[in-house]
Amino acid sequence: MxxxxxxxxxxxxxxxxxxxxxxxxAQRMAFHLLDRDRQGAQLLGETLVEALxxxxxxxxxxxxxxxxxxxxxxxxxxxxxxxxxVVESPADLMAIEGGTSYRGRYFVLMxxxxxxxxxxxxxxxxxxLQAQLAAGEVQxxxxxxxxxxxxxxxxxxxxxxxxxxxxxxxxxxxxVPMGGELEYVDGGTLAHALSGRTPV
Amino acid sequence: MxxxxxxxxxxxxxxxxxxxxxxxxAQRMAFHLLDRDRQGAQLLGETLVEALxxxxxxxxxxxxxxxxxxxxxxxxxxxxxxxxxVVESPADLMAIEGGTSYRGRYFVLMxxxxxxxxxxxxxxxxxxLQAQLAAGEVQxxxxxxxxxxxxxxxxxxxxxxxxxxxxxxxxxxxxVPMGGELEYVDGGTLAHALSGRTPV
Numbered sequence: 198m199x200x201x202x203x204x205x206x207x208x209x210x211x212x213x214x215x216x217x218x219x220x221x222x223a224q225r226m227a228f229h230l231l232d233r234d235r236q237g238a239q240l241l242g243e244t245l246v247e248a249l250x251x252x253x254x255x256x257x258x259x260x261x262x263x264x265x266x267x268x269x270x271x272x273x274x275x276x277x278x279x280x281x282x283v284v285e286s287p288a289d290l291m292a293i294e295g296g297t298s299y300r301g302r303y304f305v306l307m308x309x310x311x312x313x314x315x316x317x318x319x320x321x322x323x324x325x326l327q328a329q330l331a332a333g334e335v336q337x338x339x340x341x342x343x344x345x346x347x348x349x350x351x352x353x354x355x356x357x358x359x360x361x362x363x364x365x366x367x368x369x370x371x372x373v374p375m376g377g378e379l380e381y382v383d384g385g386t387l388a389h390a391l392s393g394r395t396p397v
Numbered sequence: 398m399x400x401x402x403x404x405x406x407x408x409x410x411x412x413x414x415x416x417x418x419x420x421x422x423a424q425r426m427a428f429h430l431l432d433r434d435r436q437g438a439q440l441l442g443e444t445l446v447e448a449l450x451x452x453x454x455x456x457x458x459x460x461x462x463x464x465x466x467x468x469x470x471x472x473x474x475x476x477x478x479x480x481x482x483v484v485e486s487p488a489d490l491m492a493i494e495g496g497t498s499y500r501g502r503y504f505v506l507m508x509x510x511x512x513x514x515x516x517x518x519x520x521x522x523x524x525x526l527q528a529q530l531a532a533g534e535v536q537x538x539x540x541x542x543x544x545x546x547x548x549x550x551x552x553x554x555x556x557x558x559x560x561x562x563x564x565x566x567x568x569x570x571x572x573v574p575m576g577g578e579l580e581y582v583d584g585g586t587l588a589h590a591l592s593g594r595t596p597v
Contacts, residue, residue: 200494202463204451211444214437215415216429222417228487229416230445231452231461232507237414238445244411245442248427249435251404261431263402287428294400307432 205231257329259305259322261287270294270303277301279336281329283355285309285343293341301339304329309342310351321351323358330362337365344371344389405431457529459505459522461487470494470503477501479536481529483555485509485543493541501539504529509542510551521551523558530562537565544571544589 201209205227212223230238252261255268262268270290280301284290290303306321318324329335338359342348352368359366372390373382382390401409405427412423430438452461455468462468470490480501484490490503506521518524529535538559542548552568559566572590573582582590 200469200491202452202461202466202469204448204463205461208444208448208452211437211441214430214434214441215426217422217425224488224491225417226415227448228461230414231448232487234414235449237411238449241411241414242442242445242449244408245430245438245445248404248408248431249438249442252402252408252431261402261405261428263404266402269400269402287432288424291400291424 257325258303259307259325260290260303275300275302278334280339281335281337282339282341283326284341285348285351289341289343299339302335306342306351309345309347310354311347318354323355326355327358327362330359330364335364337367340366340368457525458503459507459525460490460503475500475502478534480539481535481537482539482541483526484541485548485551489541489543499539502535506542506551509545509547510554511547518554523555526555527558527562530559530564535564537567540566540568 208227208231209220209223212218212226213220215223218226230241251264253264254260255262255271257271258268260268260270277300280299281304282290282293282299282301283304283306284293285306285308287305287307290305293299293303304322304326306323308316308321310316310318310321330338338355340352340355342351342355356366356368370393371386372393373379373386379387408427408431409420409423412418412426413420415423418426430441451464453464454460455462455471457471458468460468460470477500480499481504482490482493482499482501483504483506484493485506485508487505487507490505493499493503504526506523508516508521510516510518510521530538538555540552540555542551542555556566556568570593571586572593573579573586579587
């Protein structure tokens with residue numbers, strides 16, 4: 198890409214660090230910012246640098262949290278402090294918070310157990326989770342890891358851990374999605390839906 | 398979006414200034430940068446601020462160009478200085494430069510004539526283009542605006558202008574794209590291809 202001037206070339210390379218942005222999109226973004234939204238580019242540049250210094254992790258739930266502020270998901274004003282929902286990523290937390298009426302606490306694993314990639318219980322901060330369970334405040338642990346092979350393995354590990362602490366463990370339901378049609382749902386999902394049937 | 402912490406919320410808002418990035422993508426980008434690529438975020442932030450101060454416009458061809466450097470598309474080392482290709486955007490220039498062997502000069506309109514949006518000849522810098530044509534260096538002006546209604550109107554206006562200066566004017570060919578199949582090409586394109594047929 199030597200056809201660009203050096204600074205433009207650096208800008209396009211830097212934009213490619215964003216997830217899902219290839220050379221064409223990066224070029225389009227660079228041209229858009231330079232041509233039509235220099236104010237937005239300035240704002241983005243400054244905000245990025247500010248965010249790096251100012252956003253850390255909540256020591257308790259591991260969600261992103263502004264430095265020097267209390268984590269809003271661990272605040273004592275949450276209605277259901279006895280419930281703890283374990284999710285894989287901050288995006289999963291946002292999905293549950295935005296789409297459901299759940300207002301308990303969270304624990305963000307920031308990944309899933311994956312021994313082949315060198316991700317074990319320590320990398321997911323499970324020692325801290327165990328300490329929280331041992332403290333006795335949590336009455337119910339809701340496991341909301343993804344229904345993938347690794348997510349299921351993580352769920353199994355988490356359930357064993359919670360049972361060892363005498364905490365009630367639940368898993369979010371897996372089955373036919375709302376608005377879905379049985380005819381088009383894959384066999385695995387359907388098998389889950391059938392075995393997980395509930396009395397009406 | 399009050400579910401985010403203030404700094405995180407600002408970061409996601411700032412990322413939405415990028416073209417084609419909605420709330421979900423912005424959240425994914427923010428989480429990715431914070432969780433997995435803080436170095437990339439730092440680089441992007443600094444590069445954006447640097448780019449704003451350091452990238453301007455070439456006074457001659459209007460392409461983006463590093464301040465204090467000569468525009469590489471107007472350099473005297475270009476082989477075909479007698480040809481001038483008029484394009485709508487920097488991306489169009491890059492497409493021609495990257496996909497063809499054309500090595501003449503360019504003029505970037507940064508838009509197209511669109512009276513309803515208040516974009517007339519002055520906004521596109523056509524006075525500067527006219528001065529270049531009047532200077533007598535240009536032997537051929539190649540019009541490479543898009544084959545849209547506005548692009549065609551712009552092409553017509555440009556052709557009239559160049560003819561007034563006694564400069565030879567050409568338009569890039571429009572027809573069936575390479576690898577395309579006649580059966581699936583739209584009627585307008587096919588009509589263009591037929592009327593623009595060339596002797597073999």
